[in-house]
Structures are given as structure tokens and as C-alpha cells.
Amino acid sequence: MLQERTAIPIYEAITKVLDTQAQQLSSEKIPLKQSTGRFLAFDLIATQDVPAFNRSLYDGYAIKAENTENAAPENPIFLEVVGEIGAGQVFTEKVGNNQAVRIMTGAQVPNDCNAVIMLEHVKEMCTEMKTISIDRTIPIGDRVFHKGEEIREGAKLVKRGEMITPGIIGLLATFGYSEIEVIKKPKIGILATGSELLDVHEPLIPGKIRNSNAYMLYSQVIGAGGEAIYLGKLEDNIEESIQAIKNVLPEMDALITTGGVSVGDFDYLPEIYKQLGATVLFNKIKMRPGSVTTVAKLGNKMLFGLSGNPSASFIGFELFVRPTIRRSLGNSNPHLLSCKGILADDELRSTDFTQLIRAKYYMKDANIFVTSNGLNMSSSISSIAGAEAIMIIDPEIRTYRKGDEVQILLLSENKGQQESVFSQIKL
Ligand SMILES: Nc1nc2c(c(=O)[nH]1)N[C@H]1C(S)=C(S)[C@@H](COP(=O)(O)OP(=O)(O)OC[C@H]3O[C@@H](n4cnc5c(N)ncnc54)[C@H](O)[C@@H]3O)O[C@H]1N2
Ligand code: MOO
Numbered sequence: 267m268l269q270e271r272t273a274i275p276i277y278e279a280i281t282k283v284l285d286t287q288a289q290q291l292s293s294e295k296i297p298l299k300q301s302t303g304r305f306l307a308f309d310l311i312a313t314q315d316v317p318a319f320n321r322s323l324y325d326g327y328a329i330k331a332e333n334t335e336n337a338a339p340e341n342p343i344f345l346e347v348v349g350e351i352g353a354g355q356v357f358t359e360k361v362g363n364n365q366a367v368r369i370m371t372g373a374q375v376p377n378d379c380n381a382v383i384m385l386e387h388v389k390e391m392c393t394e395m396k397t398i399s400i401d402r403t404i405p406i407g408d409r410v411f412h413k414g415e416e417i418r419e420g421a422k423l424v425k426r427g428e429m430i431t432p433g434i435i436g437l438l439a440t441f442g443y444s445e446i447e448v449i450k451k452p453k454i455g456i457l458a459t460g461s462e463l464l465d466v467h468e469p470l471i472p473g474k475i476r477n478s479n480a481y482m483l484y485s486q487v488i489g490a491g492g493e494a495i496y497l498g499k500l501e502d503n504i505e506e507s508i509q510a511i512k513n514v515l516p517e518m519d520a521l522i523t524t525g526g527v528s529v530g531d532f533d534y535l536p537e538i539y540k541q542l543g544a545t546v547l548f549n550k551i552k553m554r555p556g557s558v559t560t561v562a563k564l565g566n567k568m569l570f571g572l573s574g575n576p577s578a579s580f581i582g583f584e585l586f587v588r589p590t591i592r593r594s595l596g597n598s599n600p601h602l603l604s605c606k607g608i609l610a611d612d613e614l615r616s617t618d619f620t621q622l623i624r625a626k627y628y629m630k631d632a633n634i635f636v637t638s639n640g641l642n643m644s645s646s647i648s649s650i651a652g653a654e655a656i657m658i659i660d661p662e663i664r665t666y667r668k669g670d671e672v673q674i675l676l677l678s679e680n681k682g683q684q685e686s687v688f689s690q691i692k693l
């Protein structure tokens with residue numbers, strides 16, 4: 267007999283998932299060069315001032331600024347050049363009054379000097395004793411990047427859980443980290459269910475389809491920062507499926523299945539969760555696609571029962587699995603970044619459940635214009651490719667017209683946000 271399901275709002279489903287997720291992952295040491303896209307396992311604190319010494323910003327002459335106090339075109343002053351400093355060298359001799367030292371960009375400014383004048387702003391005199399003339403007043407500190415001016419030792423620069431970007435790698439290198447502690451990637455197992463599934467390399471035969479979801483999910487797991495483990499595909503068979511899940515689960519941090527969560531005769535996931543003794547958090551959400559997305563917990567492992575329909579599977583991942591992965595990586599902005607856009611389609615009608623439409627956007631006059639991307643069906647595969655955003659269509663607004671404001675989620679935007687937009691708009 268058909269079992270009644272209670273559909274809950276998207277924000278409630280997200281909250282249930284994140285409140286249930288328990289594990290905090292341990293860390294591992296990896297070479298700095300391999301850390302792009304990984305998540306920092308420690309707060310990056312400056313271990314030294316930056317710059318670490320007073321550094322010349324220009325090729326020119328290190329001088330005592332006070333010597334130029336009365337310099338002007340009609341009253342040039344003359345300084346004796348007593349040495350030369352290349353980047354990496356330290357000038358330890360005394361620099362006296364009315365003396366200067368030739369200096370290169372990046373070199374340490376001698377202690378006796380307090381400014382640098384650019385090469386272009388001095389006249390080099392052809393005398394026996396090398397002399398320069400200066401026809402302007404140079405302020406104290408001019409063209410010197412002072413010790414600690416940019417970063418003070420002890421300053422907190424990057425938080426634990428931030429995704430490592432090229433800029434963060436630059437900072438880590440600045441502070442001498444050739445190896446760094448990153449949070450271990452959560453191992454996310456992917457199991458496709460369905461007797462209709464062929465493997466990607468197999469030729470098409472009547473009634474069958476290729477298992478595209480598992481590969482798409484594999485890529486989504488990697489994009490979210492997890493380690494994707496493809497565990498194959500299962501026939502619609504309860505006993506075999508239960509055994510397969512029992513076999514693989516100990517090795518995984520979480521398991522994604524696709525297919526078999528609806529009410530068909532061979533949709534066995536509800537029964538599988540029951541027989542496994544898993545606690546089902548929800549099995550119906552007020553959203554489309556992905557209304558039958560089911561999430562359960564077994565021991566301390568999350569079981570994500572995504573729908574078999576490709577667009578539903580894709581959306582289910584982005585809304586529920588992505589934030590789970592990001593949060594287990596210590597990231598404090600696990601949800602997709604949202605913003606408001608302007609509808610560029612002629613018209614969109616809402617349905618009883620919140621619609622999540624795969625969309626494209628473009629920028630014009632500082633506005634974001636949004637259009638649907640391909641066929642808006644749960645079973646559509648082509649609408650996912652090229653989708654840059656997800657449009658959120660509120661059931662309360664019956665018709666959206668061209669030019670109307672529409673809330674969107676940006677795909678492939680790593681910044682993320684702390685709170686899910688669905689909590690903010692109560693959908
Ligand atoms: N009477 C009802 N029928 C359906 C309902 C409902 O409420 N009442 N819900 C519909 C909705 S909504 C969705 S979404 C689907 C969900 O189906 P399942 O999650 O049970 O998934 P399957 O039945 O296994 O497959 C659905 C569809 O997707 C194809 N599929 C499955 N796995 C893959 C894969 N790995 N790669 C590509 N495509 C896959 C499968 O062949 C089916 O066409 O149920 C509706 N029905
Ligand atoms: O779960 Mo279904 O996608 O609502 O189409």
C-alpha cells in the first residue's frame with residue numbers, strides 16, 4: 267500500500283541534515299604545491315612581520331629625507347654616493363649626512379636612511395666622486411615599504427576551514443610552509459541503483475540507459491571538496507543492495523545512492539533503510555525537482571538517497587550533500603552563494619512546490635539577468651550542462667514576468683554563504 271509522505275520545506279530539510287551530521291574530520295600534511303582547493307586545518311597566523319625589513323619600493327637612491335628639506339629646481343642639493351645595494355644584500359656601513367646609497371627594488375634600506383628617491387628623479391653627476399643632485403623635497407618614509415607595514419607578526423590571516431586559493435598559497439609560502447596541514451577529504455561513496463542501468467562503456471540496448479548520475483555525482487563530490495568513490499551500480503534487489511551498503515559503509519564517511527526513492531514497485535530504498543535500521547530524516551521535500559530526496563542516518567554515517575532523475579539528483583546534491591561536505595571540511599560558508607537576479611525569460615509559472623530551475627545568467631549595467639537553461643524537467647539531463655545558477659521559483663508568486671526579481675543560487679561559486687538562502691526566504 268502507498269505510504270503517505272509528509273513534504274517539508276527545503277530549509278527544514280537542510281537544517282535536519284546539518285543538525286544530524288556529526289563527524290569532524292582529522293587532518294593530514296601535504297606538500298604546499300598540492301594544496302590548491304583543499305581546506306586549511308589551522309588558523310594561519312603571521313609568524314613574522316611583512317615586510318620583514320624596511321624594503322625599497324623602487325630602483326634609486328636611499329637617502330636621509332631631511333637632507334632634501336630645502337631642495338628645489340633653483341636650489342638642487344648634492345649627495346655623495348657611498349655604495350650600492352642589490353636585492354638580497356645588506357648595507358652595514360655608516361651613511362653620513364649628505365650621503366646616499368644606490369639601491370634596487372626589494373633591497374633593505376640602510377638603517378641610517380629613511381627614504382628612497384627614484385632613479386628618474388635624480389641627476390647623476392659625472393664627477394670623480396660619484397654625486398647625485400636632487401631638486402625636490404622628499405618626505406620621510408617615501409618609497410619605503412616599512413617593516414610590518416602590511417602584516418604584523420601574530421596577525422590572524424586565514425581561518426581554519428577556508429578553501430586554499432592561489433593567494434592563500436602565496437601567503438603560506440611567505441611564511442615558510444613547504445608542507446601544510448589540511449583537513450582530510452571526506453570519503454563519499456556513490457552507488458547507482460536501477461536494473462535499467464548500463465555502464466558508460468556499454469552499448470545501448472532496448473529499455474536500458476547509461477548510468478550518467480553516478481559520474482555526474484562523482485564530479486560534484488570532487489567540486490565540493492570530497493573524495494569521490496564510485497562503488498558501482500546495483501540491480502533493483504533488496505537483499506543484494508543491503509549487503510552492498512553494509513559492505514561499503516564502514517570505509518565511507520557518507521554514502522550517496524541515486525534512484526529508487528520514490529513509490530514505484532522497484533523503488534527499494536525506503537525498505538532498504540528500514541531493514542538497515544537507519545533513521546530517515548525526511549523522504550519528501552517541497553521542491554521540484556528532487557521532491558523525493560530522502561536522507562537517513564545509520565550510526566554516524568549519512569545516507570543520501572538522491573532521486574534517479576538526473577536533474578533531481580543534481581539539485582539534491584547541491585542542496586544537501588554539498589553543504590555537508592563543506593561543513594565537514596571545517597568551512598563556515600557551506601551553502602551555495604545566493605543573490606537576486608532579474609528574470610530575462612518571458613514568463614515562468616510557479617507550481618505547488620518550490621521550483622529549482624537550472625539557469626544561465628549574464629551581467630548588464632550592473633544587473634544579473636537570468637534565463638532558464640533548457641528543459642525544466644526532473645528527468646532532463648541537458649539542462650544541467652552549462653547551468654551557471656539555480657533559479658528559485660516561489661510557489662506563492664504565481665507568475666513571474668520578464669523583468670521580475672528572482673532569487674538565484676550561483677553554481678561553481680566557491681565563496682559560499684553561512685546560512686542557506688532557503689532559511690532566509692522560508693521556502
Ligand atoms: N506515482 C508516482 N510516481 C513518481 C513519483 C511520485 O511521487 N508518485 N515521483 C516522481 C518523481 S518527482 C521523481 S523525481 C521520480 C523519482 O524516482 P526514483 O528516485 O525512485 O528513481 P528511479 O525510479 O530509480 O529512476 C527515475 C528515473 O531516473 C532514471 N535513472 C535512474 N538512475 C539513473 C542513473 N544512475 N543515471 C541516469 N538516469 C537514471 C531512471 O531510469 C528513471 O527514468 O519518480 C517519479 N515517479
Ligand atoms: O523528485 Mo521529482 O524531481 O520532484 O521530479
Ligand SMILES: [Mg+2]
Binds near residue numbers: 525527528529533
Ligand atoms: Mg522510481
